Amino acid sequence: MATGGDAVGSLCGIFMCFGPFGLFILLIIVLIVLGAIWGYYASMGRTNAMRQFATENGMAMTGGGFFSLPGVSGSYKGHNTQMGYFQRTEGSGKSRHTHTYFFSRMMTNTSPMFALSLSKEGMFSWIGKSVGVTHEIQVGDEAFDKEYLINTNDALRAKRVLAPEVRTRIDGLFDSFRMGSLNLETGALYIQREMSNVGYPDLKMVAEAMAGLAEAVDKY
Numbered sequence: 001m002a003t004g005g006d007a008v009g010s011l012c013g014i015f016m017c018f019g020p021f022g023l024f025i026l027l028i029i030v031l032i033v034l035g036a037i038w039g040y041y042a043s044m045g046r047t048n049a050m051r052q053f054a055t056e057n058g059m060a061m062t063g064g065g066f067f068s069l070p071g072v073s074g075s076y077k078g079h080n081t082q083m084g085y086f087q088r089t090e091g092s093g094k095s096r097h098t099h100t101y102f103f104s105r106m107m108t109n110t111s112p113m114f115a116l117s118l119s120k121e122g123m124f125s126w127i128g129k130s131v132g133v134t135h136e137i138q139v140g141d142e143a144f145d146k147e148y149l150i151n152t153n154d155a156l157r158a159k160r161v162l163a164p165e166v167r168t169r170i171d172g173l174f175d176s177f178r179m180g181s182l183n184l185e186t187g188a189l190y191i192q193r194e195m196s197n198v199g200y201p202d203l204k205m206v207a208e209a210m211a212g213l214a215e216a217v218d219k220y
Contacts, residue, residue, distance in 0.1 A: 045197055045199070046069075046070055046085070046196070046197045046198060047063075047064035047070045049197075049198060049199050049200040049203055050064065050070040050071065050072050050083070050084070050203070051064065051070070052200050053072055053083075053200060053203045053204065053207075054072040054074070057072075057074070057076055057207075058074065058075075059072045059073060059074030059075070059076065059081070060072065060073050060074050062084065063084070069084060069085040069086065069087070069100075070084060070085065071083060071084025071085065072084065076106070076207050076211060077211040077214075077215075079106045079107055079108065079211060079214050080106070080107040081104070081105070081106045081107070081207065081210075082103075082104070082105045082106075083102075083103070083104045083105075083203065083206070083207070084102075084103060085100055085101065085102055085103070085196070086100075086101055086103065087099065087100050087101070088101065099194050100194070100195070100196040101192050101193065101194050101195065102192065102193055102195045102196075102198050103190070103191065103192040104189075104190070104191050104192075104206050104207070104210060105188055105189070105190050106188065106189045106190075106207075106210045106211065106214050107187060107188050107189075107214075108184070108187050108188065108189060108214045108217045108218055109187075109218045110184075110187055110217045110218060111187070112186040112187040113153075114152075114153070114154055114157060114184065114187075114217075115151075115152060115153045115154075115184060115185055116150075116151070116152045116154075116158050116161065116183070116184040116217075117150075117151045117152070117181055117182065117183045117184070117185075118148045118149070118150050118151075118170065118181060118182045118183075119148065119149050119180060119181040119182075120147065120148060120149070120174065120180075121146065121147060121148060121149050136149050136150050136151055137150050137151070137152060137155045137158060137159070138150070139158075139159050139162045139167070140159070141164075141167060144162075144167050144171075147171075148170075148174075150162070157220060160220040161213075161216050161217050161220050162216075163216060163220075165212070165216075166212060166213055166216045169208075169209045169212045169213060170182065170209070170213065172205070172209060173191075173205070173206065173209040173210075176202070176205060177191070177193060177202065177205070177206060178193065179191045179192060179193040180192075180193065182213075184217065189210050189213060189214055189217075191206070191210070
């Protein structure tokens, strides 16, 4: 009676009959199988993290599983909140790739006319400021002003919103989550980052940081 090991050995023998080309095909099949296994466990990991967050905060779970990206929606500390994933395909031909992004969107009770965005200072922002294309405000915190490019359509209100405790939350969010920017538009705070699997601790950290900023926006 053949065992599992015998079956695997026979299969390898079949591919070896075709020489190097057969071994190459076998390697491709192994890589595909391993990729599928990794994809399954990654999808279950992000789904379980979302499910735990939804359950503990009384929010609704959407999607999940191997063929559907998970998400949550509902009220978090009094703010309508959505967190989840989306995919974007870029390029064409052999350079065509699909990227998975995590996003978090939290509504505030502020006027939809108030806009605020923060991003890390970099070479491009420095060049933009040097030639007068990029304009920003400063909040009076030398370290924070040096670290971030801050744009808004209401400088006085933005400075009130970016109080010391809020700046601390923003620092933690950027340092831990490493997203590109934090934006407030049409009354909604929004972040995103190319990331296929966010664990429960990071989900909670993102929600807490955004809720703190949302409260500051509503307050001022």
